[in-house]
Amino acid sequence: MAGRTxxxxxxxxxxxxxxxxxxxxxxxxxxxxxxxxxxxxxxxxLDNIISRLKTRLRADEMIFFLxxxxxxxxxxxxxxxYKSNRKDSVRPLLLEPLKEYLRANYEANHVAFIEADDALGxxxxxxxxxxxxxxxxxxxxKDFKTIPGDHYQLxxxxxxxxxxxxxxxxxxxxxxxxxxxxxGDAVDGYPGCPGIGMTxxxxxxxEPERLVPKEGVITRGPNKxxxxxxxxxxxxxxxxxxxxxxxxxAGQGEAEALQNARVAKILLHGDYxxxxxxxxxxxxxxx
Numbered sequence: 268m269a270g271r272t273x274x275x276x277x278x279x280x281x282x283x284x285x286x287x288x289x290x291x292x293x294x295x296x297x298x299x300x301x302x303x304x305x306x307x308x309x310x311x312x313l314d315n316i317i318s319r320l321k322t323r324l325r326a327d328e329m330i331f332f333l334x335x336x337x338x339x340x341x342x343x344x345x346x347x348x349y350k351s352n353r354k355d356s357v358r359p360l361l362l363e364p365l366k367e368y369l370r371a372n373y374e375a376n377h378v379a380f381i382e383a384d385d386a387l388g389x390x391x392x393x394x395x396x397x398x399x400x401x402x403x404x405x406x407x408x409k410d411f412k413t414i415p416g417d418h419y420q421l422x423x424x425x426x427x428x429x430x431x432x433x434x435x436x437x438x439x440x441x442x443x444x445x446x447x448x449x450x451g452d453a454v455d456g457y458p459g460c461p462g463i464g465m466t467x468x469x470x471x472x473x474e475p476e477r478l479v480p481k482e483g484v485i486t487r488g489p490n491k492x493x494x495x496x497x498x499x500x501x502x503x504x505x506x507x508x509x510x511x512x513x514x515x516x517a518g519q520g521e522a523e524a525l526q527n528a529r530v531a532k533i534l535l536h537g538d539y540x541x542x543x544x545x546x547x548x549x550x551x552x553x554x
Contacts, residue, residue, distance in 0.1 A: 270400040271327035274320065275390050277406030278331040278375045279383045280421065282366045284407075285313040286359035302360060309361040310368050317373065323430050324403060324419060331375035332386040333366055341380045341546045345529045352456040379544040385534035388414045392536040403432060410452075412443035413533050440535075442472045445506045448528035449513060457530045460510075461517040475509035476500040478516050507551040525551075 289309040292300050321329055334340075342349045369375035378386045384406075390396050391404050391414050404411055407421040415437045423431045435443070449468035451459020463471075478498045485493045498516045514524040532538075532549040539546055 271397070272325055272401045272403065273397050274324060274326045274329045274419075275387050275402055275404050276317075276320070276329055276331045277383050277387060277404075277408065278333045278366065278369045278373075280406045280408070281313060281316055281331075282333075282362055282369060283359065284421070285309050285316060286361035286365050288312050289361060290359050304360040306361065306364055309365050313365055313368065320405060324405070324432075326403075327400075329373070330390065331369050331373050332383040332390075333369065333375050333377045334382040334384075335377045335380055337380060339380050340382065342382075342530050345548070346457055346526055348456055349530055350456045352453075378539070378541075381534060381539060381546070384408060384410060385539070387411075388533040388535045389539055391416045394536070410443075410447060410531070410533055413440045413447065413531075414535065415440045442469075442506070444528070444532055445472045445510055447531040448524065449510055451527060452531070455530075457527055459527055460513050460519070460524070463513060463517075471509055471513060472506050475504055475506045476502065476512075477504035477508050478512040480516075 286304070286309055289312055290302055290304050292302055294300050317329065320326070340349065366375070377383070378389075387404050387406065391402055396402070401417065403417045403419055404414060405419050405421070411418055411420070412435055415435055418433050418435065419430050420433070423433070425431055446465060446468040447459075449460045449463050449471060450465040451457050459468075477500070479501045480496050481499055483495050483497055485491055485495055498512075504512075510528070511521045511524045514520055528551075529549050534546065537547070538549070
């Protein structure tokens with residue numbers, strides 16, 4: 268008997284998209300522009316998004332996850348500045364009401380102290396969750412590449428309008444995690460390694476080399492005689508060694524590399540203790 272198809276859905280993203288689509292503006296006689304939104308319209312848009320997803324992905328079941336509403340996000344214990352850049356951002360008016368709608372009508376839930384991304388990662392990689400069924404992670408987040416398994420990124424359709432289901436392996440996830448630790452994430456407010464963007468980060472994880480400093484002296488020009496440090500390749504190494512050496516070259520070290528890597532890590536099966544509601548922080552391993 269063929270297994271079912273179960274969608275593991277990022278409810279935060281769906282609620283945000285529906286709320287944004289239903290936010291309107293009106294100009295008052297005095298010239299002020301004000302926002303307004305109709306709750307029923309947002310609920311209808313959200314229902315339609317969910318119905319289309321279920322039909323297009325031929326799903327037998329959909330499980331919705333939301334981020335824990337508590338301010339006690341586990342990543343803040345790793346980096347107190349995590350998402351601090353979002354404090355002044357304006358959210359769609361219907362965002363929280365639509366999350367409540369997901370809870371009331373679609374049994375959406377959250378796990379203490381972790382984000383929706385983390386819950387998705389844990390469920391997607393837990394062999395005891397829906398054994399024999401096909402699980403597809405649904406959302407719109409580049410960080411999902413760190414979760415091995417099947418994925419549908421919203422709006423990622425082929426030329427015929429059919430959804431592209433992409434499969435990432437465990438090694439794909441490891442490399443994506445290291446690349447994110449190097450490049451950082453301006454949206455989530457963690458910096459990564461100074462001077463390294465995602466394009467360069469991906470090259471580093473594909474061709475890891477350990478960099479070492481070498482002291483020299485400028486022999487000509489206006490800075491003649493000035494001491495200078497140049498970094499050279501000492502040959503292939505593990506990805507983590509390559510990551511750390513890039514941080515060292517930027518004037519930082521393993522502590523900064525580890526902090527960024529931990530914040531960038533989406534939790535997988537075994538990374539969260541459901542009894543104590545604590546996270547097993549990521550530690551480097553041979554790769």
